[in-house]
Amino acid sequence: MNNGEKSIHEFDFTLICEYFSSLKRQGPGSPEITVKALRFIDNLTSKSKIADIGCGTGGQTMVLAKYAPGHITGIDLFPAFIDIFNRTARNQHFQDRVKGIIGSMDDLPFKNEEFDLIWSEGAIYNIGFEQGINEWYKFLKPGGHIAVSEASWFTRKRPAEIDSFWKDAYPEIDTISNKVGLMEKAGYIPTATFVLPEHCWIDNFYIPQTGMQERFLKKYAGNRAAEELVMNQRHEAELYHTYKKYYGYVFYIGKKI
Known part of the structure; x- marks a missing residue:
């Protein structure tokens, strides 16, 4: 990346897992936004039946379990995330209908037309928006819904620094209208899109990292990879x-035809 910067994908998985598992959320969002979607x-x-793909620790x-009926399967690549997920489900007495499993979103262990709803907050970028909505389509029942939040441009033009950063970090970032077009192309009826407010980023994602970063750096004093990971998050x-006026997360909701 430019100026020696790294994408989050270039860091050691163990460090990434430990860093983000200490946060209630692994990406921008809020309970109010989940309920709104x-x-x-x-x-x-x-x-x-509901699948939460790239569920993280299950924030x-x-x-979803509180406000939606049915059975929910959360799936994530990191075993530590799923351990926290299932412990939280038990603590909140959802264990009878909420279960976390370990797995990759590009090789899902689900049956065709198994789900009424596929959910993914801030995680579909790991496989790519277009590939994700196309590959996950087969797991939805006819009339079922998909709801994902995705980094998107708010404008067609933006300063070179942020344009370069995001094109390096996530080449599939695009405008809202182009993302909606991809949903239509994949066979969904787009039913809603809305932008996540700033507090979902600042109050619920970046600020919670500040105190944790100091503890993380103290634990890994002298570890260059840990220092670079924290520097990367601070730079972001x-x-x-x-x-922030040029980009953010957008919720995209569609219905399978």
């Missing part, structure tokens, strides 16, 4: 504060 999903019943999944936060 859920309001666009109809026809869920106690027999419905948003437990909100600085860029958001500077350029």
Whole structure:
């Protein structure tokens, strides 16, 4: 990347897992936003099946469990995340209908037309928005919904620094209208899109990292990889504060035809 910067994908998985597992959320969002997106999903019943792909430690999944009926399967690549996920489900008495499993989103262990709802907050970028919505389509029942939050451009032009940063970090970042077009092309009826407010980034994602970063650096004093990971996250936060009018997360909700 430019100026020696790294993408989050270039860091050691063990360090990434430890760093983010100490946070309630592994990406921008909020319980209120999860509930808002859920309001666009109809026809869920106690027999419905929901998949939360790239669930992390399950912050948003437990909100789904509180406000949506049915059985929820969370899946994530990191075993430590799933351990926290299942412990939280038990602590909140959701263990009878919420379960976390270890797995990769590009090789999902699900059956065709198994789910009424596929959910993914801030995680589909790991496989890519277009590939994700196309490959996950087969797991939805006809009339089922997909709801994902995804980094998107708010404008067609932006300063070179932020344009370069995001094109290096996530080449698939695009405008809202182009993302909606990809949903239509994949066979969904786009039913809703909305932008996540700033507090989902600042208050719920970046600020919670500040105190934790000091503890992380103290634990890994002299570890160059740990120091670079923290520097990377601090740089990303600085860029958001500077350029937040040009990009952010957008929720995309669609219905399978």
